[in-house]
Amino acid sequence: MVDHETIAERVNAGKSFVDVEGFQFDNADGTDDVNREAESTQDLLARVGGYLNRRSFMGTAAKAGAGAVALGSLGAGSAAAYDEASDVDILNFALTLEHLEAAYYNQFLEENDEFDIEASESLGAKFADPQLQFSTWQELVAIRDHEEAHVEALTRTINDLGGDPVEPAEYRFPYEGLDEFVELSQRVEAVGTSAYAGAGPFIDNQDVVAAALSIHSVEARHTSFFGAYLPASSMPNAFDPARDMSQVVGIVSPLIVSE
Numbered sequence: 712m713v714d715h716e717t718i719a720e721r722v723n724a725g726k727s728f729v730d731v732e733g734f735q736f737d738n739a740d741g742t743d744d745v746n747r748e749a750e751s752t753q754d755l756l757a758r759v760g761g762y763l764n765r766r767s768f769m770g771t772a773a774k775a776g777a778g779a780v781a782l783g784s785l786g787a788g789s790a791a792a793y794d795e796a797s798d799v800d801i802l803n804f805a806l807t808l809e810h811l812e813a814a815y816y817n818q819f820l821e822e823n824d825e826f827d828i829e830a831s832e833s834l835g836a837k838f839a840d841p842q843l844q845f846s847t848w849q850e851l852v853a854i855r856d857h858e859e860a861h862v863e864a865l866t867r868t869i870n871d872l873g874g875d876p877v878e879p880a881e882y883r884f885p886y887e888g889l890d891e892f893v894e895l896s897q898r899v900e901a902v903g904t905s906a907y908a909g910a911g912p913f914i915d916n917q918d919v920v921a922a923a924l925s926i927h928s929v930e931a932r933h934t935s936f937f938g939a940y941l942p943a944s945s946m947p948n949a950f951d952p953a954r955d956m957s958q959v960v961g962i963v964s965p966l967i968v969s970e
Protein backbone atom coordinates (compact mmCIF):
# COMPACT_ATOMS: atom_id res chain seq x y z
CA MET A 712 0.00 0.00 0.00
CA VAL A 713 1.01 3.63 -0.36
CA ASP A 714 2.07 4.40 3.18
CA HIS A 715 1.85 7.97 4.35
CA GLU A 716 2.95 9.44 1.08
CA THR A 717 0.35 10.51 -1.38
CA ILE A 718 0.66 9.48 -4.99
CA ALA A 719 1.50 13.06 -5.97
CA GLU A 720 4.29 13.29 -3.41
CA ARG A 721 5.78 10.05 -4.62
CA VAL A 722 5.68 11.10 -8.26
CA ASN A 723 6.95 14.62 -7.56
CA ALA A 724 9.87 13.06 -5.73
CA GLY A 725 10.72 11.18 -8.92
CA LYS A 726 9.46 7.83 -7.65
CA SER A 727 7.23 5.20 -9.18
CA PHE A 728 3.52 5.04 -8.58
CA VAL A 729 4.14 1.77 -6.80
CA ASP A 730 6.30 0.58 -3.97
CA VAL A 731 8.59 -1.45 -6.20
CA GLU A 732 10.21 -3.29 -3.30
CA GLY A 733 6.94 -4.74 -2.16
CA PHE A 734 5.45 -5.18 -5.61
CA GLN A 735 4.37 -8.64 -6.56
CA PHE A 736 2.77 -9.61 -9.81
CA ASP A 737 -0.61 -10.97 -8.89
CA ASN A 738 -1.25 -12.05 -12.43
CA ALA A 739 1.05 -13.37 -15.08
CA ASP A 740 3.62 -11.21 -16.83
CA GLY A 741 6.05 -12.53 -19.35
CA THR A 742 4.79 -16.08 -18.97
CA ASP A 743 2.91 -15.98 -22.26
CA ASP A 744 4.29 -15.81 -25.79
CA VAL A 745 3.81 -12.04 -26.27
CA ASN A 746 6.91 -10.17 -27.42
CA ARG A 747 6.20 -7.00 -25.44
CA GLU A 748 9.37 -5.25 -26.51
CA ALA A 749 8.39 -5.44 -30.17
CA GLU A 750 4.69 -4.78 -29.68
CA SER A 751 3.16 -1.83 -31.56
CA THR A 752 0.71 0.61 -30.01
CA GLN A 753 -2.18 -0.83 -32.01
CA ASP A 754 -1.29 -4.41 -31.07
CA LEU A 755 -0.94 -3.48 -27.41
CA LEU A 756 -4.33 -1.74 -27.46
CA ALA A 757 -5.93 -4.74 -29.11
CA ARG A 758 -4.24 -7.34 -26.90
CA VAL A 759 -4.80 -5.70 -23.51
CA GLY A 760 -8.17 -4.29 -24.55
CA GLY A 761 -9.17 -7.78 -25.68
CA TYR A 762 -8.02 -9.28 -22.41
CA LEU A 763 -9.98 -6.76 -20.35
CA ASN A 764 -13.06 -7.41 -22.47
CA ARG A 765 -12.69 -11.11 -21.91
CA ARG A 766 -12.41 -10.55 -18.17
CA SER A 767 -15.56 -8.45 -18.14
CA PHE A 768 -17.39 -10.99 -20.28
CA MET A 769 -16.30 -13.92 -18.14
CA GLY A 770 -19.02 -16.43 -17.54
CA THR A 771 -20.67 -15.65 -20.85
CA ALA A 772 -18.73 -17.67 -23.34
CA ALA A 773 -20.70 -16.47 -26.34
CA LYS A 774 -20.03 -12.85 -25.50
CA ALA A 775 -16.33 -13.47 -24.92
CA GLY A 776 -16.14 -14.96 -28.39
CA ALA A 777 -17.96 -11.98 -29.88
CA GLY A 778 -15.56 -9.58 -28.14
CA ALA A 779 -12.53 -11.38 -29.46
CA VAL A 780 -13.94 -11.36 -32.98
CA ALA A 781 -14.75 -7.66 -32.79
CA LEU A 782 -11.22 -6.84 -31.68
CA GLY A 783 -9.74 -9.17 -34.25
CA SER A 784 -11.23 -6.94 -36.92
CA LEU A 785 -9.21 -4.05 -35.45
CA GLY A 786 -6.00 -5.77 -36.34
CA ALA A 787 -5.37 -7.73 -33.16
CA GLY A 788 -2.80 -10.49 -32.94
CA SER A 789 -3.53 -14.16 -32.47
CA ALA A 790 -6.30 -15.37 -30.19
CA ALA A 791 -3.65 -16.78 -27.84
CA ALA A 792 -2.45 -13.24 -27.22
CA TYR A 793 -5.64 -12.56 -25.28
CA ASP A 794 -4.84 -15.11 -22.62
CA GLU A 795 -3.08 -12.93 -20.09
CA ALA A 796 -2.51 -9.30 -19.28
CA SER A 797 -0.66 -8.16 -16.18
CA ASP A 798 -0.92 -4.95 -14.21
CA VAL A 799 2.11 -3.76 -16.19
CA ASP A 800 0.19 -4.49 -19.40
CA ILE A 801 -2.73 -2.46 -18.09
CA LEU A 802 -0.33 0.38 -17.19
CA ASN A 803 1.04 0.18 -20.73
CA PHE A 804 -2.50 0.33 -22.10
CA ALA A 805 -3.00 3.51 -20.06
CA LEU A 806 0.33 4.84 -21.36
CA THR A 807 -0.83 4.50 -24.98
CA LEU A 808 -3.75 6.80 -24.14
CA GLU A 809 -1.56 9.26 -22.26
CA HIS A 810 0.96 9.43 -25.12
CA LEU A 811 -1.92 10.25 -27.44
CA GLU A 812 -3.30 12.94 -25.13
CA ALA A 813 0.13 14.53 -24.63
CA ALA A 814 0.81 14.58 -28.39
CA TYR A 815 -2.65 15.99 -29.02
CA TYR A 816 -2.23 19.05 -26.84
CA ASN A 817 1.39 19.61 -27.84
CA GLN A 818 0.32 19.73 -31.46
CA PHE A 819 -2.56 22.12 -30.72
CA LEU A 820 -0.36 24.43 -28.63
CA GLU A 821 2.28 24.49 -31.35
CA GLU A 822 -0.33 25.59 -33.87
CA ASN A 823 -2.24 28.04 -31.64
CA ASP A 824 -0.73 30.69 -29.42
CA GLU A 825 -2.27 32.56 -26.54
CA PHE A 826 -3.55 35.32 -28.80
CA ASP A 827 -5.38 32.85 -31.05
CA ILE A 828 -7.35 31.62 -28.06
CA GLU A 829 -8.06 35.02 -26.56
CA ALA A 830 -9.09 36.45 -29.90
CA SER A 831 -11.37 33.54 -30.67
CA GLU A 832 -15.02 34.41 -30.67
CA SER A 833 -16.02 30.77 -30.53
CA LEU A 834 -14.16 30.01 -27.31
CA GLY A 835 -13.25 32.94 -25.14
CA ALA A 836 -16.23 35.08 -26.04
CA LYS A 837 -18.60 32.44 -24.71
CA PHE A 838 -17.68 33.76 -21.31
CA ALA A 839 -18.89 37.17 -20.26
CA ASP A 840 -16.11 37.22 -17.71
CA PRO A 841 -12.88 38.28 -19.42
CA GLN A 842 -10.95 36.53 -16.67
CA LEU A 843 -12.09 33.20 -18.09
CA GLN A 844 -11.46 34.26 -21.65
CA PHE A 845 -7.89 35.15 -20.84
CA SER A 846 -7.17 32.07 -18.72
CA THR A 847 -8.21 29.47 -21.30
CA TRP A 848 -4.81 29.22 -22.94
CA GLN A 849 -3.13 28.73 -19.55
CA GLU A 850 -5.62 25.98 -18.73
CA LEU A 851 -4.81 24.21 -22.00
CA VAL A 852 -1.12 24.39 -21.14
CA ALA A 853 -1.93 22.94 -17.71
CA ILE A 854 -3.84 20.04 -19.29
CA ARG A 855 -0.94 19.35 -21.65
CA ASP A 856 1.40 19.38 -18.63
CA HIS A 857 -0.85 16.88 -16.85
CA GLU A 858 -0.72 14.54 -19.84
CA GLU A 859 3.06 14.76 -19.98
CA ALA A 860 3.21 14.05 -16.24
CA HIS A 861 0.95 11.01 -16.75
CA VAL A 862 3.22 9.75 -19.53
CA GLU A 863 6.32 10.28 -17.42
CA ALA A 864 4.97 8.63 -14.27
CA LEU A 865 3.50 5.63 -16.12
CA THR A 866 6.72 5.19 -18.09
CA ARG A 867 8.82 5.30 -14.92
CA THR A 868 6.53 2.88 -13.13
CA ILE A 869 6.49 0.39 -16.01
CA ASN A 870 10.30 0.61 -16.22
CA ASP A 871 10.73 0.15 -12.49
CA LEU A 872 8.51 -2.92 -12.63
CA GLY A 873 10.67 -4.43 -15.35
CA GLY A 874 8.18 -3.83 -18.14
CA ASP A 875 8.68 -2.28 -21.57
CA PRO A 876 6.94 1.10 -21.75
CA VAL A 877 5.14 1.57 -25.05
CA GLU A 878 6.62 4.34 -27.23
CA PRO A 879 4.57 7.25 -28.56
CA ALA A 880 2.96 6.56 -31.94
CA GLU A 881 2.06 8.81 -34.90
CA TYR A 882 -1.37 10.35 -34.62
CA ARG A 883 -3.97 12.03 -36.77
CA PHE A 884 -6.28 14.42 -34.94
CA PRO A 885 -9.29 15.24 -37.10
CA TYR A 886 -10.32 18.74 -36.14
CA GLU A 887 -10.41 22.07 -37.86
CA GLY A 888 -10.69 25.24 -35.87
CA LEU A 889 -11.25 25.80 -32.19
CA ASP A 890 -14.87 24.63 -31.99
CA GLU A 891 -13.97 21.22 -33.39
CA PHE A 892 -10.88 21.14 -31.18
CA VAL A 893 -13.05 21.56 -28.09
CA GLU A 894 -15.49 18.86 -29.21
CA LEU A 895 -12.71 16.38 -29.98
CA SER A 896 -10.91 17.23 -26.72
CA GLN A 897 -14.07 16.50 -24.77
CA ARG A 898 -14.40 13.11 -26.50
CA VAL A 899 -10.74 12.21 -26.05
CA GLU A 900 -10.91 13.07 -22.34
CA ALA A 901 -14.20 11.27 -21.85
CA VAL A 902 -12.85 8.10 -23.42
CA GLY A 903 -9.75 8.33 -21.23
CA THR A 904 -11.88 8.76 -18.13
CA SER A 905 -14.12 5.82 -19.00
CA ALA A 906 -11.13 3.65 -19.93
CA TYR A 907 -9.60 4.04 -16.47
CA ALA A 908 -13.01 3.22 -14.98
CA GLY A 909 -13.32 0.15 -17.20
CA ALA A 910 -9.81 -1.17 -16.58
CA GLY A 911 -9.68 -0.34 -12.86
CA PRO A 912 -11.58 -3.37 -11.56
CA PHE A 913 -9.07 -5.69 -13.28
CA ILE A 914 -5.99 -4.26 -11.57
CA ASP A 915 -4.66 -6.52 -8.84
CA ASN A 916 -2.02 -4.43 -7.10
CA GLN A 917 -3.41 -1.84 -4.65
CA ASP A 918 -0.73 0.76 -5.45
CA VAL A 919 -1.65 0.51 -9.11
CA VAL A 920 -5.34 0.92 -8.25
CA ALA A 921 -4.48 4.04 -6.22
CA ALA A 922 -2.38 5.42 -9.10
CA ALA A 923 -5.13 4.75 -11.64
CA LEU A 924 -7.71 6.49 -9.44
CA SER A 925 -5.44 9.51 -9.01
CA ILE A 926 -5.32 9.87 -12.80
CA HIS A 927 -8.95 8.92 -13.41
CA SER A 928 -10.37 11.94 -11.57
CA VAL A 929 -7.97 14.29 -13.35
CA GLU A 930 -9.18 12.97 -16.72
CA ALA A 931 -12.75 13.59 -15.54
CA ARG A 932 -11.81 17.20 -14.72
CA HIS A 933 -10.32 17.61 -18.19
CA THR A 934 -13.58 16.28 -19.63
CA SER A 935 -15.58 18.79 -17.60
CA PHE A 936 -13.31 21.67 -18.57
CA PHE A 937 -14.07 21.12 -22.24
CA GLY A 938 -17.67 20.22 -21.51
CA ALA A 939 -18.18 23.70 -20.05
CA TYR A 940 -17.64 25.15 -23.54
CA LEU A 941 -20.26 22.87 -25.08
CA PRO A 942 -24.03 23.16 -24.94
CA ALA A 943 -24.50 19.76 -23.24
CA SER A 944 -24.01 19.43 -19.50
CA SER A 945 -20.41 18.92 -18.42
CA MET A 946 -21.60 16.53 -15.68
CA PRO A 947 -24.62 14.67 -17.01
CA ASN A 948 -24.50 11.61 -14.72
CA ALA A 949 -24.49 10.79 -11.02
CA PHE A 950 -22.81 7.51 -12.01
CA ASP A 951 -20.61 7.50 -15.07
CA PRO A 952 -20.56 4.42 -17.26
CA ALA A 953 -17.26 2.59 -17.61
CA ARG A 954 -16.46 1.97 -21.25
CA ASP A 955 -15.57 -1.52 -22.24
CA MET A 956 -12.22 -1.84 -23.93
CA SER A 957 -13.50 -2.67 -27.39
CA GLN A 958 -15.27 0.72 -27.34
CA VAL A 959 -12.08 2.43 -26.10
CA VAL A 960 -9.97 0.78 -28.78
CA GLY A 961 -12.62 1.53 -31.42
CA ILE A 962 -12.58 5.23 -30.58
CA VAL A 963 -8.83 5.62 -30.11
CA SER A 964 -7.51 3.45 -32.97
CA PRO A 965 -8.61 5.76 -35.81
CA LEU A 966 -6.47 8.51 -34.24
CA ILE A 967 -3.35 6.36 -34.42
CA VAL A 968 -1.84 6.26 -37.89
CA SER A 969 1.41 4.43 -37.21
CA GLU A 970 1.85 0.80 -36.22
Ligand SMILES: [Fe+2]
Binds near residue numbers: 857
Ligand atom coordinates in the same frame (compact mmCIF):
# COMPACT_ATOMS: atom_id res chain seq x y z
FE1 LIG B 1 -3.90 11.98 -18.99
Ligand SMILES: [Fe+2]
Binds near residue numbers: 812858900930
Ligand atom coordinates in the same frame (compact mmCIF):
# COMPACT_ATOMS: atom_id res chain seq x y z
FE1 LIG C 1 -6.58 14.20 -20.04
